[in-house]
Amino acid sequence: MSTALLLAASALDLMLSNGRVLTQDPSRPEAAAIGISADRIVIVGSEDAVARAAGPDTRRIDLGGALVLPGLVDSHVHLRSLGEQLTSLDLRGVASLDDVVRRAAAASSELPEGEWLDGIGWDQNLWSGGQYPDHRPLTAAVPDRPAWLLRIDWYAGWANVKAMQAAGIT
Numbered sequence: 001m002s003t004a005l006l007l008a009a010s011a012l013d014l015m016l017s018n019g020r021v022l023t024q025d026p027s028r029p030e031a032a033a034i035g036i037s038a039d040r041i042v043i044v045g046s047e048d049a050v051a052r053a054a055g056p057d058t059r060r061i062d063l064g065g066a067l068v069l070p071g072l073v074d075s076h077v078h079l080r081s082l083g084e085q086l087t088s089l090d091l092r093g094v095a096s097l098d099d100v101v102r103r104a105a106a107a108s109s110e111l112p113e114g115e116w117l118d119g120i121g122w123d124q125n126l127w128s129g130g131q132y133p134d135h136r137p138l139t140a141a142v143p144d145r146p147a148w149l150l151r152i153d154w155y156a157g158w159a160n161v162k163a164m165q166a167a168g169i170t
Contacts, residue, residue, distance in 0.1 A: 011055030013037050017047050019063030024070050034068065081154070089119030092152060095126045097133055101141035104149065108142045117142055119149035122158065133158055 014036040021031040023044055033050035035043035043053050054060070089107045094100050100122050108117045124132050138147055139160040146163035150156070159167070 011037070012042070012050070012053050012058045013039075015050055015054045015058050015060045016063055016068065017050065017060065019066050019068045021068040022070065078154075084118070085120050087118075089117065089149070090121055091119050091149065092121035092123075093126070094122060097124075097127050097137060100133075100149070101137045104138060104147060105141040108145060108147065111145065113145075115145065116163070117145060117147040117149075119147075120154075121152050122149055123152040132156065135160055135164065 012035040015033065016036070017033040019032060019034070021034055021044060023029060023031055031044045031046065033045060033047050034041055035050045035053050043050050089103060091100055091103065094103065100119075104117060104119060107119070111117060122133075124130055135158075138149070138158055139162075141147075142160050142162075144162070146166045147160040148163050149158040151158070159169075164170075
């Protein structure tokens with residue numbers, strides 16, 4: 001019995017075979033081939049099932065065992081930044097400047113010598129007065145290494161003196 005899903009009855013325009021196709025379907029997480037007709041995927045399944053849907057004019061591409069993933073569509077994504085965020089000091093929702101600098105000092109004390117302190121997520125709108133910070137509280141909390149903290153929207157950064165010196169800002 002075929003595990004293929006056939007969505008159209010016409011012959012395929014394109015057959016991709018000999019691959020490892022991740023389907024995102026929990027009942028059938030992987031397949032070996034894909035059939036395309038009129039710019040749409042119409043069948044995903046075994047080599048045999050997709051080959052049966054192909055015709056004599058079907059263009060065939062051997063994937064050579066390559067991995068095929070579903071298309072990821074997003075008009076604006078910062079995938080690398082997500083990874084960086086997961087390894088940085090999380091400052092989202094911190095309600096005061098004093099609490100941010102306390103957390104920065106604590107995180108800094110756990111880092112190896114010479115490593116930068118990176119943080120993401122501070123929001124001055126949560127703080128009394130709602131003012132953007134200058135370097136002084138962060139420099140006092142983290143005086144011995146560069147510290148760079150990104151705002152929640154990533155459009156502003158907060159640096160201590162060591163970070164500014166490293167960037168050539170005097």
